[in-house]
Each structure stands twice: as C-alpha cells, then as structure tokens.
Amino acid sequence: MKRVRGAIASILILAGAAGNAVAQPKDTIVLGVSVPLSGAAASWGIGTDWAAQQAAKRINETGGIKVGDKTYKVEVRSVDNKYTAGDAMKTAETLISRDGVRIITQSVGTAPAKAIQALTEREGILMFTSAWGRSVKGPKFPMTFTIINTPDEVLAPIYATVKQRHPEAKTVLLLNPNDASGQDTAKDSKKYWEAAGIKVIDSLFFERSTTEFQPIATKIGAQKPDIVDLGGTPPANAGTVLKELNVQGWKGIKVIGAGTGSDVLVRTGGAAADGTYMGLAADFDGPTATEVQRNLNAEAKKVLKESLNVIHMGGYDGVMAAKAGIEAAGSLDTKKIAEVLPKTIFETSYGKSTFGSKAVYGSPQQLLIPIVVTQIQNGKTVEVVRILPDELKQRLAK
Amino acid sequence: MDLVAQIVINTLQIGSVYVLFALGLTLIFGVMKIVNFAHGEFFALAALVVASLMPILAASLGLPHWADFLIALTAATGAVIVLGTLTYWIGFERYLRDLVGSFILSVGLILFLQGVLVEVFTATPRPIEPIVPGTITILGGRITIQRLLVLGLAVAFTAILYMLLQKTKLGKALRAVAEDREAAMLQGIRYRRISFYGWLIGVVMAGLAGALIAPLTVSQPAIGGDYLIKAFIIIIIGGLGSIPGAIFGALLVAFIESLFGYFYDLTMATIVMFVLVMIFLLVRPQGLMGHVER
Numbered sequence: 001m002k003r004v005r006g007a008i009a010s011i012l013i014l015a016g017a018a019g020n021a022v023a024q025p026k027d028t029i030v031l032g033v034s035v036p037l038s039g040a041a042a043s044w045g046i047g048t049d050w051a052a053q054q055a056a057k058r059i060n061e062t063g064g065i066k067v068g069d070k071t072y073k074v075e076v077r078s079v080d081n082k083y084t085a086g087d088a089m090k091t092a093e094t095l096i097s098r099d100g101v102r103i104i105t106q107s108v109g110t111a112p113a114k115a116i117q118a119l120t121e122r123e124g125i126l127m128f129t130s131a132w133g134r135s136v137k138g139p140k141f142p143m144t145f146t147i148i149n150t151p152d153e154v155l156a157p158i159y160a161t162v163k164q165r166h167p168e169a170k171t172v173l174l175l176n177p178n179d180a181s182g183q184d185t186a187k188d189s190k191k192y193w194e195a196a197g198i199k200v201i202d203s204l205f206f207e208r209s210t211t212e213f214q215p216i217a218t219k220i221g222a223q224k225p226d227i228v229d230l231g232g233t234p235p236a237n238a239g240t241v242l243k244e245l246n247v248q249g250w251k252g253i254k255v256i257g258a259g260t261g262s263d264v265l266v267r268t269g270g271a272a273a274d275g276t277y278m279g280l281a282a283d284f285d286g287p288t289a290t291e292v293q294r295n296l297n298a299e300a301k302k303v304l305k306e307s308l309n310v311i312h313m314g315g316y317d318g319v320m321a322a323k324a325g326i327e328a329a330g331s332l333d334t335k336k337i338a339e340v341l342p343k344t345i346f347e348t349s350y351g352k353s354t355f356g357s358k359a360v361y362g363s364p365q366q367l368l369i370p371i372v373v374t375q376i377q378n379g380k381t382v383e384v385v386r387i388l389p390d391e392l393k394q395r396l397a398k
Numbered sequence: 399m400d401l402v403a404q405i406v407i408n409t410l411q412i413g414s415v416y417v418l419f420a421l422g423l424t425l426i427f428g429v430m431k432i433v434n435f436a437h438g439e440f441f442a443l444a445a446l447v448v449a450s451l452m453p454i455l456a457a458s459l460g461l462p463h464w465a466d467f468l469i470a471l472t473a474a475t476g477a478v479i480v481l482g483t484l485t486y487w488i489g490f491e492r493y494l495r496d497l498v499g500s501f502i503l504s505v506g507l508i509l510f511l512q513g514v515l516v517e518v519f520t521a522t523p524r525p526i527e528p529i530v531p532g533t534i535t536i537l538g539g540r541i542t543i544q545r546l547l548v549l550g551l552a553v554a555f556t557a558i559l560y561m562l563l564q565k566t567k568l569g570k571a572l573r574a575v576a577e578d579r580e581a582a583m584l585q586g587i588r589y590r591r592i593s594f595y596g597w598l599i600g601v602v603m604a605g606l607a608g609a610l611i612a613p614l615t616v617s618q619p620a621i622g623g624d625y626l627i628k629a630f631i632i633i634i635i636g637g638l639g640s641i642p643g644a645i646f647g648a649l650l651v652a653f654i655e656s657l658f659g660y661f662y663d664l665t666m667a668t669i670v671m672f673v674l675v676m677i678f679l680l681v682r683p684q685g686l687m688g689h690v691e692r
Contacts, residue, residue: 038521215659236523
C-alpha cells in the first residue's frame with residue numbers, strides 16, 4: 001500500500017512539476033508557430049521563427065496587445081514540424097494541449113498545415129498559414145487564414161512574365177515534392193501554364209528525403225523542355241537539381257513558382273541558379289521594400305546570415321494579424337477574432353493590408369499583399385514585376 | 399547524350415558512396431554481430447564537419463580548394479574516430495553480439511546524436527563550393543570532374559579496405575572473428591580489441607562517405623537517414639556481413655535508382671528496391687553472398 005501511495009505521490013509531484021513547467025503568466029498570450037526547423041526545408045522554418053520572434057518583441061516593446069482595459073504581452077513558441085504531416089500533427093498537439101496555444105500564427109507547408117487544420121478547425125483554434133495549396137482555404141475552414149500569396153495570386157503573373165520575356169518557349173516540365181504540397185502545386189501549375197499557352201510535357205515528383213538527383217536530371221534533360229518549373233521544391237533541393245541539369249547540358253528557362261529562398265538557392269546551385277524566376281522571393285533591400293522589411297532584412301542578414309523571403313515575412317505578419325484580430329474583436333475568443341479579421345485593416349510588413357479574395361476562395365481568407373516576381377541575376381534577387389491586388393486598392397481607398 | 403552511358407555513369411557515381419556507407423555497416427555486423435542504426439549519424443557528422451570547415455579554411459588559409467578539402471576530410475575522419483571511440487566504450491562494448499540491446503542503444507543514439515548535431519551545426523542546409531569545377535563527357539555520358547574525383551576516391555578507399563582485410567594481420571583477425579568467434583579466440587585473437595577495431599573501421603567508412611558527399615550535396619543533420627535505408631536494402635540483397643555482397647548490392651541499388659528514376663520516377667525505383675528486398679527475405683534471406691547462420 002505504501003508503495004502504491006508512494007507511486008501516486010510521485011506521479012502527482014511529476015504532474016505538478018510538468019504543470020509548473022508550462023504554466024503561463026496570466027498577462028501573456030502564447031502564440032504557436034509550426035515550421036520545419038530541420039531538413040531540406042529548414043531555411044524556411046528558421047527564418048520564419050526568427051521573424052515571428054521579432055514581431056513579438058516589437059509588440060511587447062510598443063505596449064503589448066490591448067483587450068479592453070487589459071494589456072497582454074506576447075510570447076512565440078515554435079515547434080519543428082519537419083515539413084511532414086505526422087510531425088506537424090504531433091507538435092501542434094503539444095502546442096495546444098501543453099502550452100495552451102489558441103492561435104497558431106504561422107504553419108509552413110501544405111501537408112503540415114492540412115494535418116494541423118484537422119485539429120485547429122475542430123478545436124476552434126485560429127491558424128495563419130503560408131500553405132501554398134488551395135485546399136486549405138474555403139468556407140469549410142473558417143479558422144484558417146493564408147498570409148502569403150498562393151498559386152491563384154502568383155502563378156498567372158509569373159508565367160505571364162516568363163511568356164512575355166521568352167516568347168519562343170513552348171513547353172514546360174514540372175518537378176515537385178511527392179506530397180500534398182507538391183501535388184497541389186503541380187495541379188495548379190499545370191492549369192496556369194496551359195492558360196498561358198505553354199504545353200506541359202511531363203510532371204515529375206521526388207521524395208523529400210531524396211539526396212541524389214542525377215536520375216531525375218537525366219530524365220528532364222532528355223525531354224528537352226523549354227522551361228523547367230520546380231514549383232514547390234525547397235531551395236536547397238532546387239539548387240541541387242539546377243546544378244545537375246547544368247551537368248546534363250540543359251540550358252533552358254528556370255522557374256520556381258513557389259520559389260523563395262534565393263540565398264540558399266544561389267549557394268546550392270551556384271551559377272546554375274542564375275536567371276531563375278521566382279514567385280515568392282522578394283528583394284527586401286530594394287526600393288519597393290517597406291522600412292519594416294528593410295530593417296528586418298538587415299537584422300536577419302546579421303543574425304541568420306541569410307536574406308528574408310516571403311515565407312519568412314509571413315512569420316512576422318502572422319503575429320501582427322493575431323494582434324490586430326484580438327484588438328479588433330476586443331476578446332481572446334478565437335471565433336470572434338476570425339469573424340472580425342476580414343473587416344479589419346491592419347499594419348503588416350508590407351504596409352496596410354486586410355484579408356480578402358472571397359470571389360476566388362468562397363470566403364475572405366487570403367491576406368492581400370503585393371505580388372512580386374523576381375529573378376536571380378548575377379547571384380542577386382532582382383524584382384521584375386510588382387502588382388498590388390485591386391481588392392486591396394479598393395479597400396484602402398474606402 | 400548517350401542514354402546507356404549516362405545511366406552507367408549515374409550508377410557508378412551514386413553507387414560509389416553507397417558502397418562506402420554499406421561496407422561500414424556490414425563490417426560492423428560481421429565482426430560485432432550488431433546492427434548499427436546510428437550509422438547515418440557518423441555519416442552526417444563527417445559531412446557537416448567538411449561543409450562547416452571548408453568555407454572557414456577557404457577564408458583563412460588561402461590554400462587551393464583541394465588542400466582545404468583534404469584538411470577538412472582529415473578533421474572529419476578525426477571527429478568520427480573520437481565519436482566512434484566514445485560510443486563504443488560507453489555503449490556498444492557492453493552489447494557485443496546482442497542484437498536487441500544494440501538495437502535499443504543505437505536507436506537511442508540516433509535521437510541523441512541528431513539533437514547534438516542540430517545544436518552544434520544548426521539545421522540550416524550547408525552547401526559548399528565545388529572543389530574542382532567543370533564537366534566532362536565520357537562515351538556520351540556527362541559527369542562533373544568533382545563527381546569523378548569522388549568516384550576515384552571511393553574506389554581507392556574500398557580497395558584499401560579490401561587489401562586491409564585480405565593482406566594484413568588485422569584483416570585476417572577481423573575475418574576470423576566474423577567467421578567463427580570461438581575458433582578465433584582459441585587461436586589467441588583478442589575478440590574485444592578486434593571488435594573495437596572493426597567498429598572504428600566501420601564508422602570511419604561511413605565518415606569517409608559523408609566527407610566525400612559533402613561537396614556534392616547539401617549537408618544537414620538528417621542527411622544520413624536516406625543512406626541508412628538504402629544501406630539496409632544493400633546489405634539484405636548482398637548478404638549481411640559480406641564485403642563483396644555490399645559492393646555488389648550497392649551497385650545494384652544505384653543501378654535500379656538510375657534506371658527506374660529515368661524511365662519512371664524515383665518513387666518507383668524505391669518501390670522496386672523494397673519488392674526486391676521482400677523477395678530476398680522470402681527466397682534467400684542470407685542475401686546473394688551471405689552465409690546461413692547455424
């Protein structure tokens with residue numbers, strides 16, 4: 001009996017200790033971030049985590065989040081979703097049940113976001129995501145908001161730019177990771193390339209754990225496409241593929257529709273990455289960047305040794321959207337926050353913005369920010385096209 | 399491009415690293431009768447040391463790239479020897495010829511070493527500049543000079559290991575222990591000492607494979623996972639504990655990857671490999687060149 005009592009006491013002590021370990025001060029709102037912090041997609045996650053921490057720091061330094069007469073501090077907790085659905089689900093459960101998170105301000109990757117969504121929509125937890133796939137949006141998912149541009153915003157402008165600059169191009173070959181993110185991207189890319197009048201000659205997939213890309217490069221090279229679109233391929237893998245394509249003697253037009261990390265791409269692909277068009281990379285040092293973006297980028301280059309990209313910036317904007325939503329709702333009730341968000345105009349790293357695109361997705365869940373097409377020129381990311389969404393112009397003019 | 403030549407070249411360049419990786423794994427099993435599931439972490443450590451040191455050496459010493467690589471390769475091998483020695487003394491020495499104990503130990507070691515590698519090197523992918531630039535064409539197939547260099551080094555390391563096993567006293571002792579431990583001990587061979595040497599040679603082979611792949615790929619702490627799975631396929635096909643089996647299995651797996659990767663896709667190549675493994679496990683569980691355990 002003594003032993004049983006001893007065991008129960010030990011369990012209670014341990015439970016108490018565990019409880020203490022996660023106990024939150026009542027004046028702090030804990031925001032969750034689910035990103036890949038290891039593996040080939042780590043460069044997306046590390047920068048996103050850093051940008052989210054910077055947003056929290058900025059909010060705390062400028063008075064916190066005000067709900068009625070109460071002021072809250074913000075804390076960001078990031079978990080490694082390893083860019084897989086399984087790990088995303090596991091770590092999201094940790095965030096929600098252990099850390100008491102009610103708002104996930106950024107989840108990177110369509111497959112991880114879809115896995116988390118099953119939990120967040122059921123539990124009424126608000127999720128901001130940079131998931132590229134269209135399948136995470138729509139009236140069925142009222143608690144999910146996308147904070148970066150996605151295929152329906154980006155692909156038509158980037159493909160039109162490529163078509164206009166290379167009128168001789170007639171064929172394209174698609175290469176994507178073999179998961180929900182990659183398959184969604186391939187479907188959208190095919191639709192928009194065909195709409196642009198370019199024939200899709202093949203659509204290939206690779207497992208995310210792939211390290212040897214020569215067989216794929218040999219296959220691509222043999223088909224001699226005018227354009228190769230690496231869609232949602234992470235920058236480290238994309239650089240390796242471009243290098244191998246160069247070895248095969250292929251010298252066509254390189255496009256990465258969901259291309260983000262130009263620094264990693266250039267470091268990995270070297271000269272083979274030059275000329276690549278990207279839909280999600282931005283020149284946050286350039287003249288069109290805002291002061292917030294320029295400052296964040298300068299700091300990131302010192303700390304992370306890498307420029308920020310659009311996904312990273314989503315980490316900052318997710319936290320800012322959460323703040324705006326909580327303050328507009330005057331409550332921590334996530335359902336109320338989700339209701340007021342599309343009606344709220346708030347400060348993002350791009351300047352004033354709001355959620356919209358009901359006409360496209362059936363509900364206003366898409367952050368309206370500039371669409372930027374960039375190209376790698378002599379190892380640098382250069383902006384070639386910038387489009388401000390019409391809906392945002394109209395909303396801001398009101 | 400000549401397709402046959404290109405597939406052969408792809409097979410050789412992919413297979414060369416698989417050979418080194420699988421040789422280490424099979425040697426450790428042959429001598430110690432344990433399966434080292436943490437083999438990929440030794441591979442990752444060496445790749446990360448090379449990928450981290452190369453830029454520092456290039457910026458500080460001003461030596462030619464190949465000299466920087468040789469220094470980094472030596473440092474990586476040193477790091478693997480230190481880690482190998484520590485893991486053997488602290489853990490594996492107690493689990494010689496204990497498949498269950500060593501399985502639990504090596505799986506735990508994967509989690510521990512992954513955490514350490516992420517802490518020390520961060521999870522950021524680390525690409526490095528090519529050691530030797532340029533591409534050449536052989537019989538219509540294209541290959542970078544750097545890949546050719548790595549292929550040559552892999553062949554050299556495999557040949558050295560083969561000579562060591564065939565011609566030296568240590569090699570004979572290692573083979574004797576792998577063949578029949580009791581009989582070897584009756585001949586005066588000190589089993590624990592030979593096991594330690596076998597373990598060190600095995601992890602150094604993984605380290606050499608990692609160091610050689612670093613300039614060709616993007617190194618990050620999880621890089622060893624894919625190679626470990628391939629190595630298991632290789633040694634099941636070739637025969638657990640068989641050196642020629644590991645070489646043949648590695649080249650076969652690389653050929654399947656190159657052929658099916660070209661005509662179908664890499665996912666199909668992986669499916670074919672697993673089907674082959676299932677067939678071997680059902681029909682010839684000792685593999686092509688392994689021995690039946692009695």
